[in-house]
Amino acid sequence: MLLEARDLTKVFGGFRAVGGASLDVAEGEIVGLIGPNGAGKSTFFNCLAGDNPPTTGTIRFRGQDVTKATPEAHARAGMARTFQVPVTFEDMSVAENVMVGAFLRHGHRAAARRVAEEVLAFTGLDHLADTRAGSLGTPGRKRLEIARALATEPVMLLLDEALAGLTPAEVRLAIELVRRIQQRGITIVIVEHIMEVILSLAERAVVFHQGRVIAEGAPRDVVDNPEVVAAYLGHHMKRVRRG
Amino acid sequence: MILLQVVVSGLLMGAVYALFSSGLTLIWGMMNVVNFAHGDFVMLAMYAAFFAYTLLHLGPAVFIPGAALLLFVLGVVVYLGLVRHIARGPMLAQILGTFGLALVLRYAAFWAFSANFVSLPDTLVGGTFELGGLRIEASRLLGGVLALVITIGMHLVLTRTMLGSRVLAVAEDRQAAMLMGIRPDRMQALAWGVGAASTGIAGALIALFFYISPTVGESLALIAFVVVCLGGFGSVPGALIAGLAIGVIQALSAYLIGAVYQDVVVFALFLLVLWIRPQGLMGTL
Amino acid sequence: MKQWPLVLLGFVVIAAWPLLTSDVFLQRLGALVLLSAISASAWNLLGGYAGQVSVGHSVYFGAGAYASLVCFTHFGWPPIAGAPVGMLVSMLIAAVVGTPTFRLRGHYFSMATIAAAELARILAANVPLLGAAVGLMGPPVPRSAWDLSFISPIPYHYLFLAVLTLLLALTWQMQRSKMGFYLAAIRGGDRAARSLGVPVLRYKLYALLLSAAFTSLAGSLYAVMIGFVDPDSGLGILISVKMVIVAALGGAGTLFGPLVGAIILIPLEETTNAMFGGSGTGVTFIIYGAIIVLIARFRPGGVADLWHSLITRGRRGAARGA
Numbered sequence A: 001m002l003l004e005a006r007d008l009t010k011v012f013g014g015f016r017a018v019g020g021a022s023l024d025v026a027e028g029e030i031v032g033l034i035g036p037n038g039a040g041k042s043t044f045f046n047c048l049a050g051d052n053p054p055t056t057g058t059i060r061f062r063g064q065d066v067t068k069a070t071p072e073a074h075a076r077a078g079m080a081r082t083f084q085v086p087v088t089f090e091d092m093s094v095a096e097n098v099m100v101g102a103f104l105r106h107g108h109r110a111a112a113r114r115v116a117e118e119v120l121a122f123t124g125l126d127h128l129a130d131t132r133a134g135s136l137g138t139p140g141r142k143r144l145e146i147a148r149a150l151a152t153e154p155v156m157l158l159l160d161e162a163l164a165g166l167t168p169a170e171v172r173l174a175i176e177l178v179r180r181i182q183q184r185g186i187t188i189v190i191v192e193h194i195m196e197v198i199l200s201l202a203e204r205a206v207v208f209h210q211g212r213v214i215a216e217g218a219p220r221d222v223v224d225n226p227e228v229v230a231a232y233l234g235h236h237m238k239r240v241r242r243g
Numbered sequence B: 001m002i003l004l005q006v007v008v009s010g011l012l013m014g015a016v017y018a019l020f021s022s023g024l025t026l027i028w029g030m031m032n033v034v035n036f037a038h039g040d041f042v043m044l045a046m047y048a049a050f051f052a053y054t055l056l057h058l059g060p061a062v063f064i065p066g067a068a069l070l071l072f073v074l075g076v077v078v079y080l081g082l083v084r085h086i087a088r089g090p091m092l093a094q095i096l097g098t099f100g101l102a103l104v105l106r107y108a109a110f111w112a113f114s115a116n117f118v119s120l121p122d123t124l125v126g127g128t129f130e131l132g133g134l135r136i137e138a139s140r141l142l143g144g145v146l147a148l149v150i151t152i153g154m155h156l157v158l159t160r161t162m163l164g165s166r167v168l169a170v171a172e173d174r175q176a177a178m179l180m181g182i183r184p185d186r187m188q189a190l191a192w193g194v195g196a197a198s199t200g201i202a203g204a205l206i207a208l209f210f211y212i213s214p215t216v217g218e219s220l221a222l223i224a225f226v227v228v229c230l231g232g233f234g235s236v237p238g239a240l241i242a243g244l245a246i247g248v249i250q251a252l253s254a255y256l257i258g259a260v261y262q263d264v265v266v267f268a269l270f271l272l273v274l275w276i277r278p279q280g281l282m283g284t285l
Numbered sequence C: 001m002k003q004w005p006l007v008l009l010g011f012v013v014i015a016a017w018p019l020l021t022s023d024v025f026l027q028r029l030g031a032l033v034l035l036s037a038i039s040a041s042a043w044n045l046l047g048g049y050a051g052q053v054s055v056g057h058s059v060y061f062g063a064g065a066y067a068s069l070v071c072f073t074h075f076g077w078p079p080i081a082g083a084p085v086g087m088l089v090s091m092l093i094a095a096v097v098g099t100p101t102f103r104l105r106g107h108y109f110s111m112a113t114i115a116a117a118e119l120a121r122i123l124a125a126n127v128p129l130l131g132a133a134v135g136l137m138g139p140p141v142p143r144s145a146w147d148l149s150f151i152s153p154i155p156y157h158y159l160f161l162a163v164l165t166l167l168l169a170l171t172w173q174m175q176r177s178k179m180g181f182y183l184a185a186i187r188g189g190d191r192a193a194r195s196l197g198v199p200v201l202r203y204k205l206y207a208l209l210l211s212a213a214f215t216s217l218a219g220s221l222y223a224v225m226i227g228f229v230d231p232d233s234g235l236g237i238l239i240s241v242k243m244v245i246v247a248a249l250g251g252a253g254t255l256f257g258p259l260v261g262a263i264i265l266i267p268l269e270e271t272t273n274a275m276f277g278g279s280g281t282g283v284t285f286i287i288y289g290a291i292i293v294l295i296a297r298f299r300p301g302g303v304a305d306l307w308h309s310l311i312t313r314g315r316r317g318a319a320r321g322a
Helices: A041-048 A071-077 A094-102 A109-122 A138-150 A168-183 A195-201 A219-224 A226-242 B002-031 B038-054 B060-086 B091-113 B138-160 B162-172 B174-179 B184-207 B216-231 B236-256 B259-276 C004-020 C024-049 C058-075 C079-101 C106-124 C154-176 C178-188 C190-195 C200-226 C231-235 C237-250 C257-298 C302-321
Strands: A003-012 A015-025 A030-034 A056-061 A079-081 A156-160 A187-191 A204-209 A212-217 B128-131 B134-137
Touching: A003 A041, A015 A030, A015 A041, A030 A041, A030 A195, A041 A056, A041 A156, A041 A187, A071 A079, A071 C190, A079 A138, A094 A109, A094 A138, A094 C178, A109 A138, A109 C178, A138 A156, A138 A168, A168 A187, A168 A195, A187 A195, A195 A219, A204 A219, A204 A226, A212 A219, A212 A226, A219 A226, B002 B038, B002 B134, B002 B138, B002 B162, B002 B184, B002 B216, B002 B236, B038 B060, B038 B091, B038 B184, B038 B216, B060 B091, B060 B184, B060 C257, B091 B216, B091 C106, B091 C237, B091 C257, B128 B138, B134 B138, B138 B162, B138 B184, B138 B236, B162 B174, B162 B184, B174 B184, B216 B236, B216 B259, B216 C106, B236 B259, B259 C079, B259 C106, C004 C024, C004 C154, C024 C154, C024 C178, C024 C200, C024 C237, C024 C257, C058 C079, C058 C106, C058 C200, C058 C231, C058 C237, C079 C106, C079 C200, C106 C231, C106 C237, C154 C178, C154 C200, C178 C190, C178 C200, C190 C200, C200 C231, C231 C237, C237 C257, C237 C302, C257 C302
Parallel strands: A015 A212, A030 A187, A030 A204, A079 A156, A156 A187
Antiparallel strands: A003 A015, A003 A056, A204 A212, B128 B134
C-alpha cells in the first residue's frame, strides 16, 4: 500500500470531527472521498496532508510513519495537495508560482524554470505563464494549484474539491487533466461532492458520514448501497441517475 | 499594609486600562485589525478634557461624556475614511494605515500643544479617602470605579441587547450576518465608534490624576496590546480581568523593582505570553 | 530586467553627486540618503520580501550603533571595528527573539516587535555601560585614519555607497534564487508555502538574520558618521518606523524601492528640519504619518507599483498610437 491511514480520530474541543476512520490507497489508483457537508472528509483529508495531525491513529506513507509530520515533510516525502479555497501567491506570475513548487527538488533557478515550463505545458497554462496569479479567475487558480503541486514531483496528489465551482465545460477539462495526471503514474485522492465527477473518475469511492467510513467500493456499487443512500445521497442521487 | 495600598491603586489604574483595552478588543474581534493609534486616541481625549476645563471651564460631568462623543465621531470617521478601505488589503497596508494615523496624531499634538507636560488641577476632584488605613485619592477612585462600571456595561450591552447581538453576529460570521439582513459595514463603523468612545472616557478619567503629554499614548497603546493579548483577542470580560491584572503587576513592579522598570515587566510578560501561547491566554485565534 | 540602462544612469548620478555640488548641506544629504537606503533595504529583506512587518528593527540598528561606540569607549577601538561585533550580536538577538516571534502572524508579529524594541530602549536607558540616558560619544578628534572621522561628508558618501551596492547586489542575487521564491511564497501565505515543501520558519529566520546583520551595519555606520548614540537616536521607535516608511513608500519587496523611498523622504526630512528648527522633527513625522496613511489607503505597492502601472499604461498608449 502506498498510503495506510489507520483508525484516525480528530477531536476539536469537545467535537469529534473524525471518529476512527481508515483508508488504504494503492499505487496508481484514483480514490474519491465523498459524503455530505460536515461528514468529516475535509478534516480527514487535512490529517492525511499533515496540515492538522490526527488526535489518535497512525498514517504511513511509502512505508514511513508520517502521522505527526509537518506539511513540508509531506511535500518532501512526495505527497502534494491543493486547497478547497485556492491559495495562489497572488503577486507572483503563474510561472513563478509553479517554480516555487519546482524548487523543492531542483535548487537551481534554470532547472526549476525548466520543470515549471514542462508542468505549465502539461496543464495547459503555458499561455498564461507571465500573467499575475492574482488576476486569474477561480478555474485558473484551481488549475494553477494543481500545476504548482505537480511541480513538486509528487507520488501522490490530494485534491480538495478541485472541481467545485467550475462550469460543466470546465469540469470536463479538469476531469481530463486528472486522468492525464494518473497516466503519469501519480496516485490521486480526491475529495468531491459532485457525484458525476466521482462516478466518471474514481476507481474506488469511500463514503464518510458523521466522521466514519460507512461504505467503500466501486463508485457504482457504493451509490446503490442502501446505507449510503439513507445517509445522504438520497434525492441528490436520484437526480444524477435519471440524468 | 503598603503592599495592599499598592495593589488597590494598581486595581484602580487597571480598571481604566480595562476600559480602553475593551475598545481595542472590540475592534479586533470585529475585523481582525489592530488600531495602532488606540493609545493616541486616549491622548487626544486627555487633551480634550484638559482644554475643556482650562478654556471652557467645564467640569468632569460635562467633559467626560463630551470626550466620549468626540472620540466616537473620530472613530467612525477613521473607519469610514481609512480602515474600511484597507481592511482587506495587504498586511503591510493594514499595519501602516493606523500606524501612520498614530504618527500624525502624536506629532500634530506635539506641534499644537508643545512637548510640555500639563495636568488638570488636583482639586478638580479633590480629597483623599481613608479606608481602614488605606489612602485613596478621590480622583483615582472615581476613575477606577467609573471605568469598571462602564466596561461591565459595555459587556452587558454587547451580550444582552439586540444591537449588541447584531454587532457580535458580524464578528462571528460576516456572511451569515449579511444573510440575516445585518449590514456589516454599519456594525463595524459602530464598533469603531464605540471602541474610540471607550478611549474618550478613559482618557478623560486618566486626565483627572495623570500628567498629559503628546507621547503618553505610546506606552498606553502598548499596554492595551498586552491587555488584549492576555485577555484573549475579542473578549471584553477577558480585557477586564487582564486590565486589572496588568494594573496590579505594574504597580507592584514599580514598588518592588523601581518605577522605570514597570513597563519592562509588562512588555516582557507580553512577549512571554505571545511566545508561549500565540493565541493569547484566554482566547482562541 | 529591461531597466538596466536606467539603473546604470541612477548609479552614475548617485556616485557623482558629491562632486556635482560644493554645498556641504547637499553633500551631507547624499550620504544620509544612502545610509537610510541601507537600513530600509535591510528591513526590506524581512518586511518586504518575506512580508513579515517588523516595527522593531531599531533593536538591530541600536545594537550596531552601540557596539561601535562601546568598543570605542571601553576598549579604545576605532568605532568601525565594532561593526562586526554589532552584526554578530544582532544575529544572536535575531535568532533568540525571532524564532518564537515567527510563530505569530500579521498584526501579532508587528505588536511583538514593537514591544521587544521598547523593552530594549528602556533597558539601554538604564545600563551605565551603555551610557544610560546620556548615551555614548565617538572619538572627539580622529586618532588615526581608522577612526573614519572626517569633516567632509564625501568619504561617508562613498563608504555608504559601497555598502549599499553590496547589499543590493546580494538582494538581487537572493531575489532570483530559491530563497527569493520561497520568501515570496511565505509572503503569499504560510499554509500554501508549507504544502509545497517550503520550510517556513527556517526561511523567515534566514531573512531575519540577513536583515538584522545589515540593519546593524547601518547602525554602526551611523555611529561612525555622527559620533554619538543615545537610547532615542539608536533604539527609539521612530528609527524602526522610518525604515518601514522609506521602504513602503518606494515599494516594499522590490529591489530599488527602499532607495527610491530614501531619495524622496530624506531630503524632505532634512528640509523640514532646517526650516522649522527644533520643532522640525515633529513636522517631519506629521508628514511621514500622512504619507503612510495615503500609501496604505491608495497605493499599498508604493512608488514601484505606480511606476509599473505608468509603464504599462505608457506601453498601451504607444500600442494604440501605432
